[in-house]
Amino acid sequence: MSAMKISGNYAILLFTLIMCVLSCAIATAGPFEDGLSLYKKGDYLAAQRVWRPLADRGNIDAQYYLGFMYASGQGVIQNYDVAAKWFEKAARQGDAEAQYNLGMVHEDAWGDYATAVKWYAKAAKQGYASAQYYLGILHEEGKGVPQDYVASMQYYRLAADQGHVEAHHNIGVLYLNGLGVPADFVEAEKWTRIAAAQGHAPAQHNLGLMYFNGNGLDKDQRQAAHWYSQAAAQGHLESQINLGILYTKGLGVSKDSVHAYMWFKLASQQGAADANRYLGLISRNMSKTQLIEAKDRVKRRNSKLK
Numbered sequence: 148m149s150a151m152k153i154s155g156n157y158a159i160l161l162f163t164l165i166m167c168v169l170s171c172a173i174a175t176a177g178p179f180e181d182g183l184s185l186y187k188k189g190d191y192l193a194a195q196r197v198w199r200p201l202a203d204r205g206n207i208d209a210q211y212y213l214g215f216m217y218a219s220g221q222g223v224i225q226n227y228d229v230a231a232k233w234f235e236k237a238a239r240q241g242d243a244e245a246q247y248n249l250g251m252v253h254e255d256a257w258g259d260y261a262t263a264v265k266w267y268a269k270a271a272k273q274g275y276a277s278a279q280y281y282l283g284i285l286h287e288e289g290k291g292v293p294q295d296y297v298a299s300m301q302y303y304r305l306a307a308d309q310g311h312v313e314a315h316h317n318i319g320v321l322y323l324n325g326l327g328v329p330a331d332f333v334e335a336e337k338w339t340r341i342a343a344a345q346g347h348a349p350a351q352h353n354l355g356l357m358y359f360n361g362n363g364l365d366k367d368q369r370q371a372a373h374w375y376s377q378a379a380a381q382g383h384l385e386s387q388i389n390l391g392i393l394y395t396k397g398l399g400v401s402k403d404s405v406h407a408y409m410w411f412k413l414a415s416q417q418g419a420a421d422a423n424r425y426l427g428l429i430s431r432n433m434s435k436t437q438l439i440e441a442k443d444r445v446k447r448r449n450s451k452l453k
Contacts, residue, residue, distance in 0.1 A: 179208055186212065191222025202233065210237040211245050218252065227256040238266060246270035247278045254281070260291025271302070279306040280314045287317075287326075296327030307338075316342035316350040323353070323362065332363025343374065351378035352386045359389075368399030379410060382452050387414040388422055395429060404433050408441035413448060 182197035195216060201209035214233035217226045231252045237245035250266035253259040264285055270278035283302035286295045300321055306314035319339035322331045336357055342350030355374035358367045372393050378386035387410045393400050394407035407429055414422035430438065 179206060182209070191216060195222055202236070207237045207240050207242050211242060214245065214248065218248070227252050238269070243270040243273040243275040247275050250278065250281065260285060264291040271305070276306045276309040276311045280311050283314065283317060296321060300327040312342050312345045312347050316347050319350065319353065336363040348378040348381040348383040352383050355386065355389065368393070372399035384414050384417045384419055388419060391422070391425060395425070404429055405437050405441045405444065408433065409444040409448060412441070412445045
C-alpha cells in the first residue's frame with residue numbers, strides 16, 4: 148500500500164478545481180470581470196482578447212487565467228510552454244495558485260521535478276495545501292529532491308491540517324509502513340479512517356485490509372467487506388478483486404457467486420489478470436440463469452461507474 152499520487156491527467160483536473168475556487172472568489176469590477184463573464188459563457192476567444200492586454204500590463208488574475216487556458220486548451224491549442232510563461236508571470240508576483248500550477252506544468256507535462264519542487268515550495272510557504280501535498284509526494288518518491296520520508300510526513304501534515312484528504316490517506320500509509328515515523332497501526336487506522344470517511348477509495352480499501360488482517364483493529368470480515376464495497380463501487384480494482392473473493396468464500400458476506408462474478412468481471416475490465424483467472428474458476432459452477440443475472444449486474448454497475 149504505497150502513498151497515493153493522483154494518476155492520469157490530474158494536472159488538468161487540479162487546474163479546473165482551482166479555477167472554480169478562483170472564479171468564485173474574484174469580486175473586482177472592470178475589464179477583468181468583463182473577461183470573466185465571457186469566460187463563464189464559454190466564449191474563450193473573446194475572454195482572451197479582453198485579458199491579454201491586462202496580462203501584458205501585469206494583471207495577475209489575467210495572467211493566471213491565460214495560463215490556465217493554454218494549459219487546458221480552452222479557446223486555444225493546448226500549449227504548456229505558453230501556459231508556463233503566463234503562470235510564471237503571475238507566480239513571480241507572488242500568486243500562490245500560479246506558483247502551484249507552474250509546478251504542476253513542470254512536473255506533469257515536462258517531468259522537471261527539481262523545478263516543480265522550487266515552485267511548489269513557494270506556494271507551500273504561503274499555506275497552499277495542494278503544493279504542500281505534492282512536496283510530500285516528491286520527497287517520498289525522491290523526485291527532484293533526495294528521498295526523505297520525514298520531510299514527506301511533515302508536508303503531508305501541513306496539508307492534512309487544512310483538510311487535504313489525500314494527505315490524510317498518505318499519512319496513514321507512512322504510519323502503516325513505518326516510513327519517516329515508527330510503525331504505528333493505531334495512528335495508521337486513525338488517519339486512514341479520516342480519509343475513508345470522506346469517500347477516498349484507496350483509504351477505504353486500506354481500511355478494509357486493516358480490518359481483514361487485524362492491523363491495529365480487531366479482525367472483522369464484515370467491516371472489511373463494507374469498506375471494500377465502498378471502494379469497489381468507485382472502481383477501485385483491488386477492492387473489486389478482494390470483494391469477489393469474499394463473496395466466493397462467504398467471508399463477511401453471504402456466499403454469492405453472482406456478486407462474486409460481477410466484481411471479478413468489473414476488475415477484469417480494468418485489465419486485472421487475476422480477475423480473469425477467478426472468473427474462469429467461478430463460472431464453471433454457475434448455472435445459465437446465474438450467469439445471465441451476473442452479466443446483467445455487470446452492465447448495470449458499469450452504467451453507475453460512468
